[in-house]
Amino acid sequence: MNKLLHKKNSPKRSTNLFQHERKWVNLFLLPAIIFILLIQAGPLLYSFYISFQDWVFISSSTPQGFIGLTNFQNAFSDPAFVESIQFTVFLTVFTVPLQLLFGTFLAFMASGRSPFLQVSRALLVLPMVVAPVAIGTLWRLMFNDTAGPINNHLLSFFNISGPLWLGDPFWAKIAIVIIEIWQWTPFVFIVISSAITLVSQELLQAAQVDGASRWQIFYKIELPLLAPAFFLVILFRTLESLLTLDSILSLTRGGPGSSTVNLTYSIYNKGLREFDLGTASAQSWMFMSVATVLIFLIFRFNMRMEKKI
């Protein structure tokens, strides 16, 4: 009985202890909090300040004065920036759902304990661990319309004349989508595979005994139980997709023309090639605001789903 009482009282005691020591705990945490604020909030606030300044770094090493919302107006009047938003949306809308679909499919196909499946799982993860620049170079060779294996072997086998992958604006976009799906489907695969192993086998067996079909088991049991993993994957992949830079830089460098310039690449150009730090900061803040709203919406959606489940 005493033991039980002790167990029952212990959380309260520790809470009291914590409250008693709160002053000290806060004091000890303070340096870390200040450090994090300096490291994270400092540059963010500085870039917010710059976004209202006239500052082209190549002309002056200090900001040249407050210009109100001019940098924000400049961003929207720049057709290249508007086009880059369109391509960013295109990339996210096409890559994230397809990565989710393929990754989930592969995770179910490769779930199991046989040595063959274990080797398959290891191999499926490989694209994610290859250096992005190497991936760009590799796919550049693959997409070569005259000597590359995609047109020369794969498509010609089916008597299809392959497109100018990197010379045509539409196909260059598709090429980027293909690379992104190839490289990041393994991430979805890993997360969903891990989540699958946590689904209770007893629950699945009980459903089977009750006469549920494989599809019903997947749709009514597995899918709802995997929802938190899907949420995680959607969140990460959406953010990563918005921030895509390496595959574009190494494969198309934004071309042909400006067809594959996305928001990140556009901000990089503005800030680090044109050295227009004011406009680049304004664009970054607009980008960050939209991304934050998107994250908020994904969280809201997840909460609703959890309530439903």
Next chain:
Amino acid sequence: MHNKRKALISGVLTSALILSLVTGASTVSAAGKYEGKTITANFMASGTYDKAALEVKAKYEAEFGGKVEIVAKPFDQLVQANLTDLAAGTGQYDVISVTSWEADVYDKLLPLDAYIARDNYGTGAGFIPGLLRANQGTEYFGGKPVGVPYGIDGYAMLVRSDLLAKAGVSANWKTWADFFKDMDKLDLTLPFGVDPFVFAYGAVEQVPAIWLSDYDSYLLKKNGTYGVEKAKMVRALNVVKKSLNYAPANAKALGIDEANQVFLNGNAAVIMGWPSFIRASADNPAKSKVVGKWALSSIPGKGTTWLSAWNLGIAKTSKNPDAAWDFIKMYINEKNGTDWMQRIGIGSPFLNTFTGPSAAANTHDYPQHAKNLGNVKNAPWSFSAFLDVYSRGTGDFLAGKKTATQTVDAWDKQLGKKKPAAGMVEAAKLSGQMQR
């Protein structure tokens, strides 16, 4: 007699002692001139300029005692690093590989006129006449040179002499209209699988070379902002589009190496490109099917033949400008120029390369190359204006996203209010590229 011999021996010994002391002293003075000092020099990681730099580094360190750190970066990164370093004044580099793309920060480079005059390093060094003119081989700011050229190349046509002779075509085109007429003629006689013309249309930063060659007007307006004469630029852009008709079907996807390979494989009768990227392979039977069948020509049009000029300059922030200057002199000289052009492929800025003994073995190439270099110019563009506006705009035009008129209007909208840096305006004025 004994005394005479004694006097003779002591005289010889004294002379020997004095000679050895003088020689020894001068050796010590040269060897120790920059002892304990380190300079940093940057080059493009191309396997040519940086390779040559490593050769000079060893020689310099042995002769002067100081250390040289060679930093090699790909083109994009190099220009970006130079712009950032010079603009911020961080002083990472003493010797800087400068191109016209750094014109925004020419004012941060040390004027070299005093060094050049002191060492009679200008015309006395044997540079190709005209190459030391402002913005036409040598970078200038405030009327003074801020760089010395070491790697020079000018866009050119490389032609298959055998195929042109068969078609009765002479590679002496004054205008693009003449060129297209001959391409039509050539097309009728070419064997299957050989196209009349090839260019790296897939490397959009190269495509301005075509329209620049046809565009014979200003690139900066009177008020100092970017701008072009619309009708002439529209015409020049349409020349680019027309030239595509004579190129392989996949030309829009060809990068520089790929386009060069088309020519080297014998699949194109004419290539417009950088000779320094092609000549060494074209004359190598292991790499080319056109050995002994090609010759250099010039590009048509009344506009500008685009120049690639690598200069070495010294950052104003350098703590060892004298050591940096000695490195520059050791790197850029007649002997290296000729040797490297033949051995490594670097375009020599020295006249002797094209008139001396090495020229005799390259009559299909060197004389015309020297002639072409007398007529080359940079374009007064900042790195970003060039890459992100003109090149990308040309890419959109070639991809069919915009007409020629829309392209020029878009350029005007993007750059019309922007004023380039003082160095750029000065360069444009000096080379006649500013509206009068």
